[in-house]
Amino acid sequence: MQMVDLINKKKYGDELSHDEIKFIIDGYTKGLIPDYQMSAFLMSVYFNGMTTDESTALALAMRDSGDVLDLSDITGTKVDKHSTGGVGDKVSIVLAPLVAYLGAKLAKMSGRGLGHTGGTIDKLESIPGFQVELPLGKFKDQVNEIGCAIVGQSGDIAPADKLIYALRDVTATVDSIPLIASSIMSKKLASGADAIVLDVKVGSGAFMKTLEDARKLSKLMVEIGKKAGKKVSAILTSMEEPLGYKIGNALEIYESIETLEGHGPEDLTEIVCVITGHLLKDSGVVKDYEAGYKLAYETLKSGAALPKFYEFVKAQNGDVNFLKNKDEILTKTKQHKLYAKADGYLEKVDALKVGLAGMKLGAGRATKEDKINLFVGIDLHIKIGDKIKKGDLICTLYHDEKGLVDAIELIESSYIIGPNKRHLKLVEEMIV
Numbered sequence: 001m002q003m004v005d006l007i008n009k010k011k012y013g014d015e016l017s018h019d020e021i022k023f024i025i026d027g028y029t030k031g032l033i034p035d036y037q038m039s040a041f042l043m044s045v046y047f048n049g050m051t052t053d054e055s056t057a058l059a060l061a062m063r064d065s066g067d068v069l070d071l072s073d074i075t076g077t078k079v080d081k082h083s084t085g086g087v088g089d090k091v092s093i094v095l096a097p098l099v100a101y102l103g104a105k106l107a108k109m110s111g112r113g114l115g116h117t118g119g120t121i122d123k124l125e126s127i128p129g130f131q132v133e134l135p136l137g138k139f140k141d142q143v144n145e146i147g148c149a150i151v152g153q154s155g156d157i158a159p160a161d162k163l164i165y166a167l168r169d170v171t172a173t174v175d176s177i178p179l180i181a182s183s184i185m186s187k188k189l190a191s192g193a194d195a196i197v198l199d200v201k202v203g204s205g206a207f208m209k210t211l212e213d214a215r216k217l218s219k220l221m222v223e224i225g226k227k228a229g230k231k232v233s234a235i236l237t238s239m240e241e242p243l244g245y246k247i248g249n250a251l252e253i254y255e256s257i258e259t260l261e262g263h264g265p266e267d268l269t270e271i272v273c274v275i276t277g278h279l280l281k282d283s284g285v286v287k288d289y290e291a292g293y294k295l296a297y298e299t300l301k302s303g304a305a306l307p308k309f310y311e312f313v314k315a316q317n318g319d320v321n322f323l324k325n326k327d328e329i330l331t332k333t334k335q336h337k338l339y340a341k342a343d344g345y346l347e348k349v350d351a352l353k354v355g356l357a358g359m360k361l362g363a364g365r366a367t368k369e370d371k372i373n374l375f376v377g378i379d380l381h382i383k384i385g386d387k388i389k390k391g392d393l394i395c396t397l398y399h400d401e402k403g404l405v406d407a408i409e410l411i412e413s414s415y416i417i418g419p420n421k422r423h424l425k426l427v428e429e430m431i432v
């Protein structure tokens, strides 16, 4: 087989076989195929797309380029969830103890934040002592014993994807649906869960700006998962505004605790319950999604899963007193308050700008090497559809002076207050 022939084949829109795709991925990972040929291949995929079979072959070849976790020592169905990345997305932190409390097993690898979206691992690290690196044996024991564990991506998960993603970044080929789907699924399939729920974000603060693209991506990922023998479902959820009110690492832990106490933001509660509903059904804990959703909602509202959160944090060496004294989180930085300049309804919040404001304050990274401040961030106080009077408090910035002026400008330009009461549809669709 010659790489030049395979590039040609894709250039003319012909379908590549599993063996041909494996040849490309293995060759590139081993350094036998140079960047210029891989770049030409990626660009031909960008323009000609891939069939579901090709995308599946690509996901599997990238999965098999590194470690594939064997979680068979954990009893029962192992579940996982993945979000395509949003602003204020703290779903995993609430969902892990909830799912575990209700009797399913969540074994999750998460990432760090980059750009305007935060990462679950950074958020958990704002809890003093919390260990995000666990040896595989301890990770599995913890899931067996208490029902959940969340660790950083370790070992050599899908190294081919890392290499190809870096090349896509500099060849303008990131925004290709088959490349995104196979990239995400290669890592999810390598992480060893039996059932996965994908939360595909749609809107200004998301990777997928339109419902149509989000739907295509979701359907393809569900198909890839099915062909790989996993139970995969996807929910398409709005990222027209940040999730919940708080953005920033420790601030998001604060809001996660509020949600586990039973009085969290409605949108966060809703997404947690929708995903939990699917995972409980896939685990056989309940007979259908509706029963799973109801159980999740009632449990969250009762506060019953909060002790499981403490147990999970303690198991990973985190300081539970930090959680019990959560109000201290709000005292660690200076505060700057913003007030409404007009009467009306909040019609729009640009989630991307809010995410960037958080980054300017130091809550997120512009490059992988940047250091973050775990306590800075934003509390938005209002959601789309809320009625506002001139002079109302609309936002508190938690800051250490760094980036404050830029963040204020971004937040002020991200709010649109007008005469129309808008209702945001949070869960756009479910693909099961």
Ligand code: URA
Binding pocket: 165, 174, 179, 180, 181, 183, 184
């Ligand atoms: N996230 C991924 O993991 N891969 C992509 O290609 C895009 C987003």
